[in-house]
Amino acid sequence: MKKLVSIILLAAMVLSLAACASTAEPPKTEEPAKTEQPAKTEEPAKTEEPAKTEEPAEKHYDTPEIVITVAHMFADGDPSFVAVEEGKKYIEEKSNGRVSFEIYPNGTYGEQLNSIQAVRMGTLDVFCSSFSTDFVPEAGAIQGPFLFSDYDHWRRFKNSDYCKELCARIEKEANYHIMGVGHFGFREVLATKDLKTVDDFSKIKMRVVNVEPYTQAAVVLGATGTPIGIADVYMSLNTNVVQATENPVSQLVSMKFYEVAKYLLKTNHMIAQQYWIASRACYDGLSAEDQALLDDTFAFIADRIEQLVEEKEAENYQLMEDNGVTISSPDRQQFLDRLPKVFETYPEWEEIYKNIQAL
Numbered sequence: 001m002k003k004l005v006s007i008i009l010l011a012a013m014v015l016s017l018a019a020c021a022s023t024a025e026p027p028k029t030e031e032p033a034k035t036e037q038p039a040k041t042e043e044p045a046k047t048e049e050p051a052k053t054e055e056p057a058e059k060h061y062d063t064p065e066i067v068i069t070v071a072h073m074f075a076d077g078d079p080s081f082v083a084v085e086e087g088k089k090y091i092e093e094k095s096n097g098r099v100s101f102e103i104y105p106n107g108t109y110g111e112q113l114n115s116i117q118a119v120r121m122g123t124l125d126v127f128c129s130s131f132s133t134d135f136v137p138e139a140g141a142i143q144g145p146f147l148f149s150d151y152d153h154w155r156r157f158k159n160s161d162y163c164k165e166l167c168a169r170i171e172k173e174a175n176y177h178i179m180g181v182g183h184f185g186f187r188e189v190l191a192t193k194d195l196k197t198v199d200d201f202s203k204i205k206m207r208v209v210n211v212e213p214y215t216q217a218a219v220v221l222g223a224t225g226t227p228i229g230i231a232d233v234y235m236s237l238n239t240n241v242v243q244a245t246e247n248p249v250s251q252l253v254s255m256k257f258y259e260v261a262k263y264l265l266k267t268n269h270m271i272a273q274q275y276w277i278a279s280r281a282c283y284d285g286l287s288a289e290d291q292a293l294l295d296d297t298f299a300f301i302a303d304r305i306e307q308l309v310e311e312k313e314a315e316n317y318q319l320m321e322d323n324g325v326t327i328s329s330p331d332r333q334q335f336l337d338r339l340p341k342v343f344e345t346y347p348e349w350e351e352i353y354k355n356i357q358a359l
Helices: 002-023 079-094 112-121 137-143 151-158 161-174 216-221 230-238 249-254 280-284 288-322 339-345 349-357
Strands: 066-071 099-104 126-129 176-191 205-208 224-227 244-248 263-279 326-328
Touching (some): 137 161, 161 176, 205 230, 244 249, 249 288, 339 349
């Protein structure tokens, strides 16, 4: 019996030792030594960018702060009428609606001389005028008969120092500011009867502008000049008060004079030129920025008028022919031979003619 107990105890001890051996952890293998990494250099602290401020949107003006009164003598459809309307949009767009025009077209403000005087007095802001003898006598030569040969010749004068100097002299004497020098076509004769020669003209009355030197057109052509306002020309032709008028073809069309006079003679005796004048009260009362804007706008208008006139010239001749107008070209030399009669009245013009015709 003791022997059996001894065997059981021995077996229990063996089993206990085996269990201990199976749970023992294996010896740890040494890990290789870690290589030290270089110390990180500190990055400089980022400076914060200032917060972007939004630029305010440009202000648009629903009601203009500055309204400039602009008057002219041209009817609806005429290149000058069209260009001034475009000029109104131009100045409104450039100023975001801050500056605008109030326009009096077709002589609705007043006749030419009255309107010029209104600008000088400051009761009208802007009017379409032209070179005349009123303030600088020799300036009238620019409107003289048979001075310019074609539109390119005109532009050479327009861009010349002489033109700039002349405008500066007129500004000083007339007490207004000149902007936007340009042409609106060569002047031609529209008559109620067929005219070809100086002798033909000697038997008629021809409407002329009531500003010197426009009357010199009648002198070189041989007609009796009769000053009549543009608004009364249609009726004057229709009632035989005058038998002819002289205007650019664009104006003959826009005023519908071809309805009552059926003979067009392409004399091209004068280039119809203009500049826009601003009263000193208006112009000097503007900021330098707005003065530049007004100058820029009327330079745009003058160039646009020239463009429209030249583009539509052939179309206007065709329209008149389609309405029964007979168009012819005269022997111009017979009229050129009469230029000395003009120089008798304006002797200072002769030298100016030589200088400008040499451009």
